[in-house]
Amino acid sequence: MKAMIIEKYGKQVPFAIAEQPMPTVGEHDVLVEIHAASLNPIDFKIKEGKMKFLLNYKFPLILGNDFSGVVVKVGSRVNTWKPGDEVYGRPRKNRIGTLAEFIAVHEDDIWLKPQNLTFEEAASIPLIGLTTYQAFVDILKLQKGQKILIHAGSGGVGTFAIQLAKQMGAFVATTASDKGYELVKSLGADLIINYKQENFEEKLTGYDAVFDTLGGEALEKSFRVLKPGGQIVSISGMPNARFGKEAKLGWVKTAILSIVGRKIKALEKKYHTRYHFLFMKPSGSQLKVIKEFMEEGLIKPVIDKVFPLKEVGEAFQYLESGRAKGKVVIRIK
Incomplete structure (x- = not known):
């Protein structure tokens, strides 16, 4: 699969699009084809090495902390989800990597995306x-x-x-x-x-x-x-x-x-x-509550700009500039 990776920590470290192995799907995991991801301040903090005290990652590292997409495969003990489900979620801190074509996440960390939102809008919400x-x-x-x-x-x-x-x-x-x-x-x-x-x-x-x-x-x-x-x-x-x-x-x-x-x-x-x-925890059950808010029109997504995956570097610069009003989203499919 294609993914946007970094090879080491650093503010000036460039991103590179590279072929990476498909994620391993555990018995309680769901494999999702990612349609969109969003950027968050924690992404550039991780990239710059500012989160090393709390989070340890190996390289090459795929960044990205929330997403929306379509389920393509489920683990042997997964009953809640099936291929074709349109979902959104925030992976666990040791399983980040949404700036890629696919991600494997625990079944408890996703929920059906709000039906009234596009994939880009839904990806802007989980974190x-x-x-x-x-x-x-x-x-x-x-x-x-x-x-x-x-x-x-x-x-x-x-x-x-x-x-x-x-x-x-x-x-x-x-x-x-x-x-x-x-x-x-x-x-x-x-x-x-x-x-x-x-x-x-x-x-x-x-x-x-x-x-x-x-x-x-x-x-x-x-x-x-x-x-x-x-x-x-x-x-x-x-x-x-x-x-x-x-x-x-x-x-x-x-x-x-x-x-x-x-x-x-x-x-x-x-x-x-x-x-x-607060260091937020993934929760599919809370995403269910948020989904209801969104579908009732009580809370609306606010997106400033959408970038293609190949322009992740520019998207990071834009987010770090402080000019963004609302979310910065990456379109992957």
């Missing part, structure tokens, strides 16, 4: 959808009437997060530039802060939750907008010792996270809040 759902439902347990700040509302995660938060009845504040203003407004944001002209930490107070997609200084300032007992979920900040224990990283890595996470722990204590680092 951002699962990330947001797990942040809002599993961790924050977001309630009607609560106030949440969603950073970078016009980005891939942000566009989905605004819509889900509104469906859950929350008051949504978000940060965006002039170029993203109309988009986040159309998605339902109640309060929009132009981060180039205003400081969100000076405008907001008494919030129940923050969904951080930026990390760094924005994350640290986010503690100031929370009320006592408020919570931050971050997908871009530093994993903390709590995450290390939950993810069973071992005592050495957990101890390291405890040391590097001292600043965040101090902010938790100072503002009487709670910080969660």
Whole structure:
């Protein structure tokens, strides 16, 4: 099969289209012919070697963390799926590789794609959808009437997060530039802060939750907008010792996270809040719930640009530039 590979870590390392062996299909696996995949910030973080502390991969490496396509073969113990099923999904962290013609995934990690979406639209959803759902439902347990700040509302995660938060009845504040203003407004944001002209930490107070997609200084300032007992979920900040224990990283890595996470722990204590680092888990059952949202028109996909597989390098550059409003998708078939 054709796949887009890298031979080593590095920001400047080029992609190459290469013939790779067909994936091995285990007894609980499903072989999917991929029609489309989407790019996410975790892809260039993996490419640059920034995720080595949490994820170990061998080379040549096929990147890509979500997809849509058609089932072509199922393992001997698979009963839920059959050849011809149109599905979407997010493979397990040790089985990534959606920038290819085929992928083998565990049967529990996929679901039927929303019928009202194209393959490109469906491929844009799994990672951002699962990330947001797990942040809002599993961790924050977001309630009607609560106030949440969603950073970078016009980005891939942000566009989905605004819509889900509104469906859950929350008051949504978000940060965006002039170029993203109309988009986040159309998605339902109640309060929009132009981060180039205003400081969100000076405008907001008494919030129940923050969904951080930026990390760094924005994350640290986010503690100031929370009320006592408020919570931050971050997908871009530093994993903390709590995450290390939950993810069973071992005592050495957990101890390291405890040391590097001292600043965040101090902010938790100072503002009487709670910080969660989220590393999303695949879930076909949650994709089923998301499918229902999409088919009812309650949440809509937001795609900025679609690239062919041969232009993955350009697509990565475009995503890293920060100009994308919504998702960047790769058409494979």
